[in-house]
Amino acid sequence: MTNTLILKMIPTITIAIFIFFGFKNPSIKTSSYKCMIQMMNYSGEGAYISISLLNPEGVYEKTLFVQGDDDEWYSDITEWWKFHGKVRADIDAITGATIGGGERTVSIIEIDDDKINAGYKIRFESAVEDQAYYKDDVEFKLTSASVNSKVEGHGFVRYVRMMPQ
Amino acid sequence: MTISIWRYSHLTLAISSSIFILLAALTGIILAFEPISNKLTPYAIQDVNTLSLSKTIENLKAEYNEVVHIERDKNNYIIASVITKENKSETFYINPFTAKKVGNIIEKRAIFKFATNLHRSLFLKSTGRIIIGFVSFLLFLIAITGVLLIIKRQGGSNRYFSKIIKDNYASYYHVIIGRYALIPIIIVTLSGVYLSLEKFSLLPSNKNVHVLVKNSNLKKIDVSTFKTLTLGDIQYIEFPFSDADDDYFVLKLNNKELHISQYNKEIVSEKKDNLFALASSWSMTLHTGQGSILWSLVLLLTSICILFFMYSGFAITLNRRKNNTKIKNKFSKDAAEYIILVGSETGATFGYAKLLYKALIKEEKTVFISELNKYSNYKKAKHLVVLTSTYGEGEAPANAKHFEKLVNTIPQQKTINYSVVGFGSLAYKGFCKYAIVIDSILQLHQKFKPNIPLHKINNQSFIAFNNWLTSWSENKDIKLQIKNPNTVTNSKKSKLFKVINRSKINADNSFLIELEPTQKTKFISGDLLSVTPKNDPVERLYSIAELNNNIILSIKKHEFGICSNYFNKLKKNDMILAEIKQNKDFYFPTNTKEVVMISNGTGIAPFLGMINNENLKPVKSYLFWGGRTKDAYKTYSDSIDKAFYNKTLSGLYISFSNEESQKKYVQNSILEKIDLISRVLKNDGVIMICGSIAMKNGVMKTLENISRSTLNTPLNMNQIKTDCY
Structure with a gap:
């Protein structure tokens, strides 16, 4: 008897869980940032670049943007893929085209305000077919100063510029 | 096998890279459709090139939150990267007049993605790219060697486009x-190589840097830069990222990149494209066909042509292989009595040389066969046969280039009888010219004695070669038999024929036989019927007369002749297996006014058909025939009477060589009609000869005399057609 009762309650419990945790806390504000990635003058295919949010422990928390819309190459961005490959969050709305050597691209990324000045980091990983993968092409702490600055890259990215919109 | 270095490289390169070229050509065919399908999309906006840049920017700024980038692509579509009113960054095709989106960026289709990948890297990433880049270079070399071969073949670069x-x-x-295709192939391969080199950073990149523009004049002129420039002038424009002073507009024109101040629109600095940037852009456009349907079609045709070249190239090679020229001599040069020397560019002539070699070996003669370039002294040699083709317009073929020098420096102990056989094509100006050169060299040589006159063979004719062989071997009192190498006894081609009628054997031991084809078969008088008796692999050829769609053969029974006895035993309604062989060289000419037909014995056969062909009536024809007895004539009299009655025959001149009242040969009756012969020769008429070689030789001599004595010119061989055995 008790068994069937628990079974019957499963849908109710599920709905309850969704009500509690499924929606964002509306009290946390989100801001948009204009983000420009300027590439080095390398030759070869267009680069795949993932922009991710890391928590203070350095663990992936969220994918902010992906340059490159063919998911068969996503595994080339090794570290990010370990995170995204498992979660497979829907990133359709935050993907753009790959960026070729010497090109630049401007995208709008959204970051929750409580992640700024809280030890969170933003990471730009880059990978080019047949060439190389840079785990931390660009990586910096999110502070109110850094979200309005220019940061040099180590790999395919020459620099990244961000500014609040 | 001696072939020139260019042909050798052409072939080696082709074989070594064939699989990759095949893949590249096949994928190239697919990829040629990509720019075409892109171009057929409806994103083109009319007069887009005339819209000013300032107006475009104004339109876009009104429509979107922010403009990041505007680009004019190779298809002349305008692409804008913008941040929309919904604060999303998006890229799409726009109509710059309205700033509205007209479509999403064309996505590369799966088939093109696949083909592109295979085309440039064989799915092998960098390794594949290196291979393809290298193969592209090889194909370039193939094309270059091809151009050289064509120039050689045509006899000079100024004749590159003259008739082939x-x-x-x-x-x-x-x-x-x-x-023609070599030109686009060179373009495609060079651009392919360039693109590969570029991908591997093997080419210097654009090292030009931005130079500050200080000239105040220039600044003033360009104050209204955006107003004077139209979309047609630019490749792309990048908008400044922020309001910061050092954020500029980046404006890419066709030959330079400008930084433009976002406040007063003055040019701050400029960077000129260097040659490599230009070459890179051209390589891309030419190799991919982007933006041009016409050029894409050229690329498509080029890919198809490459496939065709692979097919035809290998067909040519296999054809040459067939004329394989490896020489295995049984006897050494000093032991042989017969020496065969060959001059050949492609190896084709070797085929006949080997036939002769084998026939002599079969008769237990000592033979040595070699190339003209390997001319040496021959201790026991009595007979020399030179078989040679001609290269270009009378040059020595590749393996005969040193013969002239060698023959005058290497001494011979014995006097050697020689015979020269020239191979060539009447279509070329210098028909058998090199054979004539050799003949004259040997004539001047003390140790060489002419044996039978120079013999010229058109288009590798087996019949002509066999003719020479007969007269040459008769001269030496040996009997040589050769088999036509091109006749593969192909039962598929052989057809059944039914015996309809046959005549009695006449006093000349000859008879007529009428055959009806059992299936639809095309033939006309002058063609040959090939019959291969079961117990003898050598085919026999008989000249055909076509009468009422049936075949008439005239056959002479030899006491021990396998084939003639086989025919003699045939009765009405018997079936025989045989094959029709076209013999266009002995068709009745229709583009002339008068034709003289000369024959003896059973050689009359094809003429029986020709004189009874109503379609040939406009051409006047005269028939000479020589037989042994009057009785023999009766065999043919019915057909000849009919021709006279129908007025398809204008004159008949008969001679008998073995009658009590007459001992006369065909030559004699020709001499009696010297006016007729002279008139026909003078008016570009044609003389056809069919019958025995001995008769032909006699007749030719007579004709030559007539031509020289009445027309004062040597006999024009183009007016003579022969089919003799």
Whole structure:
């Protein structure tokens, strides 16, 4: 008897869980940032670049943007893929085209305000077919100063510029 | 096998890279459709090139939150990267007049993605790219060697586009398509190589840097830069990222990049494209066909042509292989009595040389066969046969280039009888010219004695070669038999014929036999019927007369002749297996006014058909025939009477060599009609000869005399057609 009762309650419990945790806390504000990635003058295919949010422990928390819309190459961005490959969050709305050597691209990324000045980091990983993968092409702490600055890259990215919109 | 270095490289390169070229050509065909399908999309906006840049920017700024980038692509579509009113960054095709989106960026289709990948890297990433880049270079070399071969073949670069002589399907089209397709192939391969080199950073990149523009004049002129420039002038424009002073507009024109101040629109600095940037952009456009349907079609045709070249090229090679020229001599040069020397460019002539060699070996003669370039002294040699082709317009073929020098420096102990056989094509100006050169060299040589006159063979004719062989071997009192190498006894081609009628054997031991084809078969008088008796692999050829769609053969029974006895035993309604062989060289000419037909014995056969062909009536024909007895004539009299009655025959001149009242040969009756012969020769008429070789030789001598004595010119061989045995 008790068994069937628990079974019957499963849908109710599920709905309850969704009500509690499924929606964002509306009290946390989100801001948009204009983000420009300027590439080095390398030759070869267009680069795949993932922009991710890391928590203070350095663990992936969220994918902010992906340059490159063919998911068969996503595994080339090794570290990010370990995170995204498992979660497979829907990133359709935050993907753009790959960026070729010497090109630049401007995208709008959204970051929750409580992640700024809280030890969170933003990471730009880059990978080019047949060439190389840079785990931390660009990586910096999110502070109110850094979200309005220019940061040099180590790999395919020459620099990244961000500014609040 | 001696072939020139260019042909050798052409072939080696082609074989070594064939699989990759095949893949590249096949994928190239697919990829040619990509720019075409892109171009057929409806994103083109009319007069887009005339819209000013300032107006475009104004329109876009009104429509979107922010403009990041505007680009005019190779298809002349305008692409804008913008941040929309919904604060999303998006990229799409726009109509710059309205700033509205007209479509999403064309996505590369899966088939093109696949083909592109295979085309440039074989799915092998960098390794594949290196291979393809290298193969592209090889194909370039193939094209270059191809151009050189065509120039050699045509006899000079100024004759590159002059008429090509048709000898064989594969090689004719290999050359005729080649000389045009080589141009796009060179373009495609060079651009391919360039793109590969670029991908591997093996080319210097654009090292030009931005130079500050200080000239105040220039600044002033360009104050209204955006107003004077139209979309047609630019490749792209990048908008400044922020309001910061050092954020500029980046404006890419066709030959330079400008930084423009976002406040007063003055040019801050400029960077000129260097040659490499230009080459890179051209390589991309030329190799991919982006933006041009016409050029894409050229690329498509080029890919198809490459496939055709692979096919025809290998067909040519296999054809040459067939004439394999490896020489295995049984006897050494000093032990042989017969020496055969060959001059050949492609190896084709070796085929006949080997036939002769084998026939002599069979008769237990000591033979040595070699190339003209390996001329040496021969201790026991009594007979020399030179078989040679001619290269270009009378040059020595590749393996005969040193013969002239050698023959005058190497001494011979014995006097040697020689005979020269020239191979060539009447379509070329210098028909058998090199054979004539050799003949004259040997004539001047003390140790060489002419044996039978120079013999010229058109288009590798087996019949002509056999003719020479007969007269040459008769001269030496040996009997040589050769089999036509091109006749593969192909039961598929052989057809059944039914015996309809046959005549009695006449006093000359000859008879007529009438055959009806059991299936639809095309033939006309002058064609040959090939019959291969079961117990003898050597085919026999009989000249055909076509009468009422049936075949008439005239056959002479020899006491021990296998084939003639086989025919003699045939009765009405018997079936025989045989094959029709076209013999266009002995068709009745229709583009002339008068034709003289000369024959003896059973050689009358094809003429029986020709004189009874109503379609040939406009051409006047005269028939000479020589037989042994009057009785023999009766065999043919019915057909000849009919021709007279129908007025398809204008004159008949008969001679008998073995009658009590007459001992006369054909030559004699020709001499009696010297006026007729002279008139026909003078008016570009044609003389056809069919019958025995001995008769032909006699007749030719007579004709030569008539021509020289009445017309004062040597006999024009183009007016003579022969089919003799």
